[in-house]
Amino acid sequence: xxxxxxxxxxxxxxxxxxxxxxxxxxxxxxxxxxxxxxxxxxxxxxxxxxxxxxxxxxxxxxxxxxxxxxxxxxxxxxxxxxxxxxxxxxxxxxxxxxxxxxxxxxxxxxxxxxxxxxxxxxxxxxxxxxxxxxxxxxxxxxxxxxxxxxxxxxxxxxxxxxxxxxxxxxxxxxxxxxxxxxxxxxxxxxxxxxxxxxxxx
Amino acid sequence: xxxxxxxxxxxxxxxxxxxxxxxxxxxxxxxxxxxxxxxxxxxxxxxxxxxxxxxxxxxxxxxxxxxxxxxxxxxxxxxxxxxxxxxxxxxxxxxxxxxxxxxxxxxxxxxxxxxxxxxxxxxxxxxxxxxxxxxxxxxxxxxxxxxxxxxxxxxxxxxxxxxxxxxxxxxxxxxxxxxxxxxxxxxxxxxxxxxxxxxxx
Numbered sequence: 001x002x003x004x005x006x007x008x009x010x011x012x013x014x015x016x017x018x019x020x021x022x023x024x025x026x027x028x029x030x031x032x033x034x035x036x037x038x039x040x041x042x043x044x045x046x047x048x049x050x051x052x053x054x055x056x057x058x059x060x061x062x063x064x065x066x067x068x069x070x071x072x073x074x075x076x077x078x079x080x081x082x083x084x085x086x087x088x089x090x091x092x093x094x095x096x097x098x099x100x101x102x103x104x105x106x107x108x109x110x111x112x113x114x115x116x117x118x119x120x121x122x123x124x125x126x127x128x129x130x131x132x133x134x135x136x137x138x139x140x141x142x143x144x145x146x147x148x149x150x151x152x153x154x155x156x157x158x159x160x161x162x163x164x165x166x167x168x169x170x171x172x173x174x175x176x177x178x179x180x181x182x183x184x185x186x187x188x189x190x191x192x193x194x195x196x197x198x199x200x201x
Numbered sequence: 202x203x204x205x206x207x208x209x210x211x212x213x214x215x216x217x218x219x220x221x222x223x224x225x226x227x228x229x230x231x232x233x234x235x236x237x238x239x240x241x242x243x244x245x246x247x248x249x250x251x252x253x254x255x256x257x258x259x260x261x262x263x264x265x266x267x268x269x270x271x272x273x274x275x276x277x278x279x280x281x282x283x284x285x286x287x288x289x290x291x292x293x294x295x296x297x298x299x300x301x302x303x304x305x306x307x308x309x310x311x312x313x314x315x316x317x318x319x320x321x322x323x324x325x326x327x328x329x330x331x332x333x334x335x336x337x338x339x340x341x342x343x344x345x346x347x348x349x350x351x352x353x354x355x356x357x358x359x360x361x362x363x364x365x366x367x368x369x370x371x372x373x374x375x376x377x378x379x380x381x382x383x384x385x386x387x388x389x390x391x392x393x394x395x396x397x398x399x400x401x402x
């Protein structure tokens with residue numbers, strides 16, 4: 001009868017560990033102060049997560065699940081036009097509660113660029129999963145897979161760049177205005193196959 | 202007569218330190234292995250740079266100077282249309298020699314998001330200097346300052362996002378194609394005041 005209790009305490013512990021990591025980051029993370037802050041012990045953390053690396057992987061997975069939940073809701077909503085998706089994504093990412101997630105995302109990204117093996121699957125997922133998320137509806141709408149991936153690459157890049165800017169400056173007014181201008185431009189560009197072929201002809 | 206020799210050796214030392222930092226990154230940087238690798242001593246490094254933080258600042262400034270030199274050449278060239286600037290910037294950033302600079306840039310950015318005081322001026326410069334670089338020619342061309350900053354915000358974001366993608370995936374083909382599509386779209390959008398006002402009307 002111990003397993004259900006273990007599972008529950010792991011979930012509760014993971015939540016506290018995630019909150020600590022969101023506040024303090026990964027670069028200087030060490031088990032002892034973390035264990036103290038979450039009212040646990042290094043031994044208990046290792047019991048639940050196997051290793052520090054396993055713990056970080058679990059934290060990143062939990063945070064990623066929260067982001068995906070938002071984007072899944074977005075997908076199931078009526079919002080599908082690129083410009084509308086951008087605006088919804090901006091209102092999500094400029095929520096103060098999301099700020100620490102953005103910082104942690106870029107910290108993980110930078111650390112993974114240096115030592116990819118310590119963050120298995122992170123970089124691949126950080127790009128490929130979102131490209132699919134953005135490209136699939138375009139393909140369904142008749143855009144060729146290659147073109148859809150190009151458009152998805154552009155939208156992902158711009159969105160990530162706005163996040164980088166916002167994380168550094170917190171300038172909601174300038175970035176919000178830029179997103180308005182960008183959304184208006186996106187709506188006029190119409191990234192469907194015919195109009196792009198016409199542009200390039 | 203010692204000063205000229207000191208100055209020369211500091212410059213030579215800085216170059217070796219910068220090469221080491223580009224290869225190994227900042228997250229786990231410590232003086233002793235660095236000093237060994239650059240055939241110096243922690244004492245000599247501290248003599249020249251005052252502190253580890255002073256050394257990192259000098260390295261980042263030296264690397265930034267290299268980037269600015271490229272963009273200054275670009276500015277003095279005939280390339281001024283946003284799309285042409287993007288293509289020139291992409292051919293620069295996809296040069297294998299520039300890869301380590303991009304990784305170090307994002308590493309510094311992430312660390313500075315966590316502890317801005319350790320990287321004085323970095324985040325401000327990383328956004329504001331480039332916004333001015335991109336917005337100034339637009340203002341000269343008659344775009345209002347606020348609109349020029351919005352456009353500069355978009356172009357900077359997209360450029361940074363492409364860099365993030367490229368650093369993670371190295372997928373020159375997909376990103377190069379996305380930049381072609383994006384450049385073609387930029388050319389049709391025409392970010393001048395009248396056409397944007399017309400779009401938003």
